[in-house]
Amino acid sequence: MSQHVIDIQNTWKTYRGGVQALRGVTLQVPQGQIFGFLGPNGAGKSTLVKILTSIVKPSQCEGTMLGERIGHKKTLSKVGYLPEHASFPEYLKGREVVRYVAGLCGTSKSLSRVKADELLELVGMSDWADKKMGSYSKGMKQRIGIAQALVNDPEIVFLDEPTDGVDPRGRKEMRDVLVKMREQGRTVFVNSHLLGELEMICDSIAIMDRGELVTQGTIADLTAKSQRIEIGYLGQLSSDLMTKLSAMGGEHSAQTITIYQKQISEIQSIIDTLRAGAVVISRVEEVRQNLEDLFISSVSATGVGGTQN
Amino acid sequence: MTQIFTILWDSYKLLTAKKLFWITLGLTIFIALLYASVGFYDGGISLFFGTAKLDNDLINAQSDLASHFYMKIFTNYLVPWWLGLFSIVLALISVTPVFPNFFEKGAIDVAVSKPIRRTTLFLTKYMGCLLFVAAQVALFCVICYIAQGVRIQQWSLQIFWAIPLLLLAFSSIFCIAVLTAVVTRSTVFSLLMALLMWGLGVVLNSAEKGAYNYAYNPMMEIARSTEQGGINPEKVHQITQGISMPTPKVTRLTNLLKEKVKIDGKEVGSYLDAFLSAFGFGEKKSEFKLQSGKRHSMAYIFGSTLAFNIVVLGLACFLFERKDF
Ligand SMILES: Nc1ncnc2c1ncn2[C@@H]1O[C@H](COP(=O)(O)OP(=O)(O)OP(=O)(O)O)[C@@H](O)[C@H]1O
Numbered sequence: 001m002s003q004h005v006i007d008i009q010n011t012w013k014t015y016r017g018g019v020q021a022l023r024g025v026t027l028q029v030p031q032g033q034i035f036g037f038l039g040p041n042g043a044g045k046s047t048l049v050k051i052l053t054s055i056v057k058p059s060q061c062e063g064t065m066l067g068e069r070i071g072h073k074k075t076l077s078k079v080g081y082l083p084e085h086a087s088f089p090e091y092l093k094g095r096e097v098v099r100y101v102a103g104l105c106g107t108s109k110s111l112s113r114v115k116a117d118e119l120l121e122l123v124g125m126s127d128w129a130d131k132k133m134g135s136y137s138k139g140m141k142q143r144i145g146i147a148q149a150l151v152n153d154p155e156i157v158f159l160d161e162p163t164d165g166v167d168p169r170g171r172k173e174m175r176d177v178l179v180k181m182r183e184q185g186r187t188v189f190v191n192s193h194l195l196g197e198l199e200m201i202c203d204s205i206a207i208m209d210r211g212e213l214v215t216q217g218t219i220a221d222l223t224a225k226s227q228r229i230e231i232g233y234l235g236q237l238s239s240d241l242m243t244k245l246s247a248m249g250g251e252h253s254a255q256t257i258t259i260y261q262k263q264i265s266e267i268q269s270i271i272d273t274l275r276a277g278a279v280v281i282s283r284v285e286e287v288r289q290n291l292e293d294l295f296i297s298s299v300s301a302t303g304v305g306g307t308q309n
Numbered sequence: 310m311t312q313i314f315t316i317l318w319d320s321y322k323l324l325t326a327k328k329l330f331w332i333t334l335g336l337t338i339f340i341a342l343l344y345a346s347v348g349f350y351d352g353g354i355s356l357f358f359g360t361a362k363l364d365n366d367l368i369n370a371q372s373d374l375a376s377h378f379y380m381k382i383f384t385n386y387l388v389p390w391w392l393g394l395f396s397i398v399l400a401l402i403s404v405t406p407v408f409p410n411f412f413e414k415g416a417i418d419v420a421v422s423k424p425i426r427r428t429t430l431f432l433t434k435y436m437g438c439l440l441f442v443a444a445q446v447a448l449f450c451v452i453c454y455i456a457q458g459v460r461i462q463q464w465s466l467q468i469f470w471a472i473p474l475l476l477l478a479f480s481s482i483f484c485i486a487v488l489t490a491v492v493t494r495s496t497v498f499s500l501l502m503a504l505l506m507w508g509l510g511v512v513l514n515s516a517e518k519g520a521y522n523y524a525y526n527p528m529m530e531i532a533r534s535t536e537q538g539g540i541n542p543e544k545v546h547q548i549t550q551g552i553s554m555p556t557p558k559v560t561r562l563t564n565l566l567k568e569k570v571k572i573d574g575k576e577v578g579s580y581l582d583a584f585l586s587a588f589g590f591g592e593k594k595s596e597f598k599l600q601s602g603k604r605h606s607m608a609y610i611f612g613s614t615l616a617f618n619i620v621v622l623g624l625a626c627f628l629f630e631r632k633d634f
């Protein structure tokens with residue numbers, strides 16, 4: 001089996017009614033990572049996850065998940081899934097929901113009992129486990145949702161907006177849960193709009209826009225291009241100095257000199273030159289794009305949604 | 310196997326969480342006990358476990374008519390009316406939401422994304438609903454069976470034919486609701502469609518019966534002969550029969566029980582009817598009426614309804630299999 005738990009090429013989906021939700025997506029997800037899947041509303045993120053979990057039939061899809069073709073039912077016993085806007089039967093108790101899902105996965109009764117207790121503890125719902133779903137708050141339901149996604153000891157866990165409706169402390173706890181899953185060797189595939197949170201935990205990300213994949217890679221790699229060092233100064237630069245700096249790769253604008261893709265050790269000569277010209281340096285700073293900047297610069301500026309035929 | 314049990318268990322949880330389930334169950338037991346409360350003493354019929362007495366010279370503990378009378382209540386009233394109409398409607402109301410609930414966004418995703426074939430998922434869910442109806446009918450029949458054994462010493466296992474007959478009748482209506490649910494995901498619409506199609510079936514089958522009556526009843530001879538330039542009545546009957554053939558036949562299915570249950574080898578009621586008519590009570594069933602009741606074989610009624618079931622359910626299953634949720 002390849003290093004990639006998900007390895008798909010050329011995935012297309014046109015819904016009935018003509019919405020082209022996916023247009024030739026090719027995606028590799030490395031094993032054992034937390035993988036962030038981003039994109040504006042209607043980009044096709046949920047559609048892709050649904051194709052991988054056999055909820056939606058692709059118009060076309062080549063490649064494999066866990067070494068099996070997409071849509072292979074047996075493979076899904078090694079997959080956990082928390083749908084977007086998950087709704088679980090109101091007439092079941094939290095614990096029953098977890099065990100119901102375990103049963104659907106074919107987990108034996110005794111094992112599912114043990115698993116349920118363990119997972120309810122993990123998501124902090126032990127005290128509430130014997131109350132009906134109907135009496136839960138949104139965030140509590142979401143916690144049960146996380147627990148049920150893990151009940152079959154999955155190798156891959158798909159979480160479609162898992163922190164939807166969860167309070168800040170709960171979100172922190174959930175991040176810890178995700179990290180724990182990764183430590184256990186699972187691959188975690190997260191759809192989310194909360195870039196700040198993803199940035200904290202994701203190893204790699206992919207960004208979708210209008211049914212196409214626009215970027216994919218580790219956050220460090222993707223933001224490397226934007227890595228730069230800024231030197232702030234006071235006063236004026238002589239034109240002689242400016243020419244020298246340009247020759248050394250510095251770009252100059254409003255009291256700041258910017259040098260792209262250089263290490264701090266490599267720009268010491270520029271500092272020397274400035275100091276030799278008696279320029280007062282106010283700051284030297286290494287700057288890197290954050291995920292939000294990357295996201296904004298990757299996706300097109302207009303509108304939402306898939307492509308209408 | 311675990312998966313199938315899980316789906317059934319979920320359906321059970323869903324149904325028992327509803328008040329309507331308990332109301333239906335309560336009513337079923339109540340009606341059955343009401344039947345059991347009827348008894349016979351030397352001078353007539355006792356009601357409500359003996360609290361009320363109706364003196365009757367013909368039907369009493371001394372006469373053979375009592376067993377026919379008691380059995381007839383079951384085959385001619387309780388089964389066609391209570392089981393065949395009211396309890397089907399109640400069951401339909403209780404179980405129709407099962408599929409629309411199952412198809413709800415955010416809920417179906419969980420079930421469909423599991424390592425279980427959609428067809429299995431679908432059919433198990435359907436069987437779960439039928440099981441629920443079967444359990445109610447079975448409970449009803451058991452109480453009635455014991456009542457008949459105790460009251461008239463007829464331990465007639467044939468009455469349990471009511472279970473498959475009713476189940477098929479129910480299923481033939483319910484499958485329409487399920488097909489509608491697959492397409493629309495709406496409970497109200499599903500229920501409406503089911504009742505509408507049921508109604509349509511009744512209308513078409515009555516039309517067929519009417520046409521048969523007009524074409525073959527000797528009493529219609531005069532009417533037939535005075536009609537001028539009309540279409541051949543037999544042809545009309547053939548057409549109505551053709552149209553009504555693929556429809557579910559709920560009433561006729563429940564009426565089949567009358568043919569199944571016998572007392573000492575005699576048809577229930579025949580003795581009673583003969584006796585009553587000899588004394589000028591009631592009318593003896595005309596030859597034609599008897600013949601009309603048997604114009605279709607059991608295989609025809611059973612088979613055409615079963616075929617309807619299979620086609621509708623197959624279509625629903627096919628659509629479910631291919632649906633994007
Ligand atoms: N069942 C469906 N039938 C028809 N069109 C659909 C269906 N589901 C999604 N779409 C369309 O497909 C496109 C992609 O939707 P999708 O839900 O995959 O987006 P998303 O990236 O998950 O968006 P969000 O961030 O809002 O969750 C949208 O234009 C949507 O309208």
Ligand SMILES: [Mg+2]
Nearest residue numbers: 045046047084
């Ligand atoms: Mg989505």
